[in-house]
Amino acid sequence: MKIALCQTTVHKDWHKNLRNAERVIADAVKSKADMVVLPEMFICPYNKKAISAAAQPEGGEAWQAMSEAAAKNHVYLVAGSIPESADGHIYSTAYTFDREGRQIGKYRKMHMFDIDVEGGQYYSESSVITAGDEVCVVETEFGPIGVAICYDVRFPELFRLLAKRGAKAVVMPASFNRTTGPAHWELLMRARALDQEMYVLGCAAAGDLAGSYNGWGHSIAVDPWGSIMEELGEGPGMLMAAVDFAKADEVRSQIPVLQQLRTDIYEVCEKTVG
């Protein structure tokens, strides 16, 4: 399976970002992508005002454009994240569409990026976004693929749940920053890949020093052995990762940590919410 990570620049005008997304999706398919992934909040700058202004319900203009782009290009599409308005809240939502443009997955970012690093990055995502509470795995003809978003990568429990649901690859729309990016991004992506012996593919927004958020870029593909397959720099670009689900099986059989878990002593289990 070929998965394209499209590291786009995010402009102020969300219509412009949608048109750009349509262009990069078509380009990725020309390069034979089976699935295209876009960055977290690819339609608007990553700040409270822009997120609130671009928020729209499921089925709204951005959803429609992405569904049509998936169908037109006959490709699976993880449409980054889009600010979704629902019940008086805004969620950071990753919709996944199949090759016919049907929605086959909906993931609302579960862990809020609320940090305050002395002399570095401050962010209070929960002041605008409401956290989701459902784990998401989408079915494709290649196998099940998990979806998570950016800060979620710091929570191994979520990745354990995704693996328990059968995921051998997890795709992650993301937008790390220049404080934690250089220190943690690669390390976290490799750690999660190795924990569950799965592919972890992070699609970040391009860095933009003139923008309101200090994005780090560096979209990355990590294999089930924990090796970096490829990593982009800060500018816009596309990374094409060849994902072979048999490789996850191979690593899992050679180092069978997932069978050696001491579930008699500890366990990660999913609680039913609501």
Ligand SMILES: NC(=O)CCC(=O)C(=O)O
């Ligand atoms: N958009 C995000 O969730 C950013 C996460 C991040 O930068 C981190 O350090 O974690």
